[in-house]
Amino acid sequence: MKGIVFNLLEDVVTTEYGADVWDDLLSAADADGAYTSLGTYADRELVAIVGAASARLGLPAPDVIRWFGRKAMARLAVAHGSFFAGHRSTRPFLLTLNQIIHPEVRKLHPGADVPDFDFDTSDPDILALGYRSHRRMCSFAEGLIEGAADHYREVATIEHPQCMHRGDARCLIRVSFRPDGS
Numbered sequence: 001m002k003g004i005v006f007n008l009l010e011d012v013v014t015t016e017y018g019a020d021v022w023d024d025l026l027s028a029a030d031a032d033g034a035y036t037s038l039g040t041y042a043d044r045e046l047v048a049i050v051g052a053a054s055a056r057l058g059l060p061a062p063d064v065i066r067w068f069g070r071k072a073m074a075r076l077a078v079a080h081g082s083f084f085a086g087h088r089s090t091r092p093f094l095l096t097l098n099q100i101i102h103p104e105v106r107k108l109h110p111g112a113d114v115p116d117f118d119f120d121t122s123d124p125d126i127l128a129l130g131y132r133s134h135r136r137m138c139s140f141a142e143g144l145i146e147g148a149a150d151h152y153r154e155v156a157t158i159e160h161p162q163c164m165h166r167g168d169a170r171c172l173i174r175v176s177f178r179p180d181g182s
Helices: 003-017 019-029 043-057 061-079 081-085 090-094 097-108 138-151
Strands: 116-120 127-132 154-162 171-179
Touching: 003 019, 003 043, 003 061, 019 043, 043 061, 061 081, 061 138, 081 097, 090 127, 090 138, 090 171, 097 116, 127 138, 138 154, 138 171
Parallel strands: none
Antiparallel strands: 116 127, 127 171, 154 171
């Protein structure tokens, strides 16, 4: 996994809980903590840090990963605002994943292993995303979707009727969006 993911996780944790908590998580996970954005690190290291966070917070690991994805998206929007600028809502932004965002990620972070998405746009009220990745981090994808919706001041309602964690060949994430009324 690319170091940028670890950098984002460190930023999210230290912003929300403080540097001491980040250090505690690294200690509990027996992780080094020295991550460069272009470096590549073992997936198991991220899994260990998430496991430590899960134990500390008393939350299931998928909830921790989803929370991380949601919080990370705000940071990505600041760092890569041009990806977001041409869209007025979440749905068209998400439809750029395969053709614009992921190719750019591979340019910026050589060797990045990004998930593969397919889309069903036949229902104007629901965007169906097929998700495939050997990492099976569909919770992270859900969090990123929620974070993108936050960016566009929308609320994402997510259903996950198929999941690789339940033995399906791919995850199916169905999302509807509505304006955030708050």
